[in-house]
Amino acid sequence: MKEKIALFGAGGKMGFRLTSNLLKSDYRVAHVEVSEGGRKRLKDELQIECVSIDDALEGADVVILAVPDTLIGKLSHDISPKMKAGTMVMTLDAAAPFAGHLPERPDLVYFVAHPCHPIIFNNDDDPRARRDFFGGAFAKQSITSALMQGPESAFDLGEDIAKVIYAPILRSHRLTVEQMALLEPGLSETVCATLLQVMREAMDETVKRGVPKDAARDFLLGHMNILSAVIFNEIPGAFSDACNKAIQFGKPRLMRDDWIHVFDRGEISESIRRIT
Known part of the structure; x- marks a missing residue:
């Protein structure tokens, strides 16, 4: 059985993109969204019902924080006591991890994954791909990933999830958090x-x-x-x-x-x- 992912901010601008791509995978996903508009969009467009924070974290193997950089520090500290040892916390930007805003939990895995976005030299035959400037829909894009802390074996899982949420993928680059910054x-x-x-x-x-x-x-x-x-x-x-x-x-x-x-x-x- 594939890992369970707790996706925070599932109905936001970035979270909705991730949600749409994760639906195409075998990962089990629990969706958390605080805004009424985001929850309504998830239900109306993707037929997804959101769950409580506690339900999402119960048995979660991976926690994705698809929330603004300014909220990552507070949110990660709030949910830290509820995460089991070995849980992977994935952020979508290197800023908060680089700044030291994640909890001091050496028993957690910290992984950062960020898209490069489709390059300007896009010769794809699909007109939808040529108009997919952000990526994650039709145009291939490269991604960058960093295993900030945790066992080396955790990288493969983090990279696989990154390839799913940012698909279709051109290339995958492994970096350090400092290089990503x-x-x-x-x-x-x-x-x-x-x-x-x-x-x-x-x-x-x-x-x-x-x-x-x-x-x-x-x-x-x-x-x-x-x-x-x-x-x-x-x-x-x-x-x-x-x-x-x-x-x-x-x-x-x-x-x-x-x-x-x-x-x-x-x-x-x-x-x-x-x-x-």
Whole structure:
């Protein structure tokens, strides 16, 4: 018989995605959802009845915390006395574990699993996959996983569950919790999301200066496509001399000389402190 999973936040934005994918597996799942709207959605769309916290934790082998980062510390401490030794606690982000918000229970297994989301170079023939930007539905995506504490043998179970909840899967990467924190919030949010926001603001500025909005959007997104393909070696190629010259003089105009320090442990820790 497959392991029992207690899924907290089953009717939330992320929890609902997990619930839908877990229904396709052989895992036994007990669903916990505090919001009336979330419980109604689970019942109306997936015919799932939620249970109490005590019922969910009774005999649970794995507890998935599909709740906001700010709630993981309190929730994990509240339910800790009710979890048997050997239970796997899975979080969907490295922030709270990295910040030390999980209970000091050396007899528990702590596992972190986070999706990479479908890559921008998506050539899937299925139009639904090409429009699945988040992942977990139609487009293949890679995943990252970390066994924070517990026996080595526990990793296979955690990775298998991660492959189910984030399916369909492209690749599975095993990392440490600290490496996952470098990727998020460091790489994906502090750097990538920030620079993309700057690009959007730059596009809006060209519109303010007279460029038609549709032309500016087509021009920027088209160049993001080809420039990304060259930079990330998706295709063979090189930038023109003019483009290289623009980068040479543009980067110091746009970026601080010490921007790379956003990856220093202190910077990552402070970013996570703000998040959690």
